[in-house]
Amino acid sequence: MMMPLPTPSALEAYLVRTRWFGGKGRPFHVMGVRPLARSLATEDAIWRGRSDDETAGPDVVVLIVDVAYEDDQGGAESYQVPISTYSVSQPRIDHALVGVFDDVWAYDAVHDRDAMALWLKTFCRGTQEEPFESDGMRFHRLDVSGVQLDADAPSSPLTVEQSNSSVRFGEQTIMKLFRHVQTGVNPDIEIAAELTRAGSENVADLYGWIEGEFDGAVVQLGMLQRFLRASTDGFDLALASVRSVLADPSLHPATYAAEARELAKAIARIHLVLRERFDQTVLGTDATLALANGMRERLDAAILVVPQLDAHAPRLRALFDRVAGLNSLAVQRVHGDLHLGQALRTPDGWRIVDFEGEPSKPLEERRRLDSPWRDVAGLIRSFDYAPAVVQMSSTEPNDDGRSRQSDAWAHTARGVFIQAYAEELGTGGLTEDEAILLDAYIADKAVYETVYETRSRPAWVSIPMTAISRLGRAEETA
Numbered sequence: 001m002m003m004p005l006p007t008p009s010a011l012e013a014y015l016v017r018t019r020w021f022g023g024k025g026r027p028f029h030v031m032g033v034r035p036l037a038r039s040l041a042t043e044d045a046i047w048r049g050r051s052d053d054e055t056a057g058p059d060v061v062v063l064i065v066d067v068a069y070e071d072d073q074g075g076a077e078s079y080q081v082p083i084s085t086y087s088v089s090q091p092r093i094d095h096a097l098v099g100v101f102d103d104v105w106a107y108d109a110v111h112d113r114d115a116m117a118l119w120l121k122t123f124c125r126g127t128q129e130e131p132f133e134s135d136g137m138r139f140h141r142l143d144v145s146g147v148q149l150d151a152d153a154p155s156s157p158l159t160v161e162q163s164n165s166s167v168r169f170g171e172q173t174i175m176k177l178f179r180h181v182q183t184g185v186n187p188d189i190e191i192a193a194e195l196t197r198a199g200s201e202n203v204a205d206l207y208g209w210i211e212g213e214f215d216g217a218v219v220q221l222g223m224l225q226r227f228l229r230a231s232t233d234g235f236d237l238a239l240a241s242v243r244s245v246l247a248d249p250s251l252h253p254a255t256y257a258a259e260a261r262e263l264a265k266a267i268a269r270i271h272l273v274l275r276e277r278f279d280q281t282v283l284g285t286d287a288t289l290a291l292a293n294g295m296r297e298r299l300d301a302a303i304l305v306v307p308q309l310d311a312h313a314p315r316l317r318a319l320f321d322r323v324a325g326l327n328s329l330a331v332q333r334v335h336g337d338l339h340l341g342q343a344l345r346t347p348d349g350w351r352i353v354d355f356e357g358e359p360s361k362p363l364e365e366r367r368r369l370d371s372p373w374r375d376v377a378g379l380i381r382s383f384d385y386a387p388a389v390v391q392m393s394s395t396e397p398n399d400d401g402r403s404r405q406s407d408a409w410a411h412t413a414r415g416v417f418i419q420a421y422a423e424e425l426g427t428g429g430l431t432e433d434e435a436i437l438l439d440a441y442i443a444d445k446a447v448y449e450t451v452y453e454t455r456s457r458p459a460w461v462s463i464p465m466t467a468i469s470r471l472g473r474a475e476e477t478a
């Protein structure tokens, strides 16, 4: 018997309730529901829950849901929605109910620990030499550290801010299922695999990944990594540091310096490995002009969404013009979307996650060579966010003393970070060209943030706007 699929209208109602659907607020409809792997179409009992008791576990189907947008921008996207189904309701996962179809109760399988156990068990059946093939999905293993996967570890979905859906298995592994899927190589898997093979101590080791096929091409659906136990999110750590400095004026803003230094070294080491394991090259004036033009275009587009940017546009354009005047641009693979929330402080040092790049860009664009100063700029923007977020959530008035302490905190973190990054790369500090690139990437990221905050957290738009009001002032008066 074939399991009934959720209807397009039920999926439309479900998508808008999720954190990961990128089309919220836009008119859209579901134009296709494609089963990529359908448990009942296979004899393989593993997809049917506990094989000794077939009535107990869920049946699982992995759907690709195709969405078409109906606004002027138009376009289409595909989302991965794994569904687990039961013949009776499952109150424990009511919040993940997609609908009831022909008396079959369909839930988002990510929230169903019995369904997620099937993914882990399936991973455990493959080896590095021989990926396990199950009903159109291939489970690849990468076995660099020789870790024994615990097939019975219980799953729990992560509740932190995320663009995809991650599930932790016990204290050992974490599996991320990509939600917005595109055919081709996903840089999150590609880069984590290379860093793991290189023995990098600054990444969460990759243990495996999942592939399927649609539109006649390979699609990468998810990845299994080492779960970093006892880790602290780098942004939370920065917030705690700012709070302690503001609460106790006898503490110097440099109390965070050791963390900033170690983080900079970790990023530099990652950049060095990426240089070794992927292409790197030095591009000429065509590339610097194209980079500057890209930044100018993003600014023009951002002004349409955030009109108050217009008043600052001449100073921002002047920063981008300086990039257009550079003779060369050293490029390599980079993280592409780095901020403190993707840096995890573990007891044995900093590890970086989420090498996916900006999820809204096509995969091929995200895999392009770029300047590592884009990543450095991303972190520097986070050093500016941390004091601003502390101030916004504090009941204390922002007097001059607190403002000075906050500015000093961000200034110190930035200075220490750049110095340590350059030292780890074996250079004394920033060259004049690198300083021009860094300033422009910081401005470009702040412009992007004004749009991101306007759409996602309007109350925070003042954070990048305040930064933008200061950017380029030194050059203006020089």
Ligand SMILES: Nc1ncnc2c1ncn2[C@@H]1O[C@H](COP(=O)(O)OP(=O)(O)O)[C@@H](O)[C@H]1O
Pocket: 158, 160, 161, 162, 163, 164, 165, 166, 174, 176, 204, 225, 226, 227, 228, 229, 231, 233, 341, 342, 344, 353, 354, 356
């Ligand atoms: N290997 C890991 N160990 C522990 N926590 C992790 C790990 N990978 C990610 N996380 C946590 O999950 C959050 C989201 O991960 P991320 O890879 O950024 O997902 P997304 O692509 O969905 O945004 C991170 O900010 C971090 O808090």
Ligand SMILES: O=P(O)(O)O[C@H]1O[C@H](CO)[C@@H](O[C@H]2O[C@H](CO)[C@@H](O)[C@H](O)[C@H]2O)[C@H](O)[C@H]1O
Pocket: 161, 162, 163, 235, 337, 339, 340, 341, 378, 381, 382, 383, 385, 449, 452
């Ligand atoms: O984590 P994502 O890849 O989805 O990145 C998006 O969300 C980030 C916020 O979660 C956002 O980052 C901005 O806010 C951070 C504080 O919450 C701050 O540390 C970053 O510097 C700032 O850019 C990111 O821009 C956005 O793409």
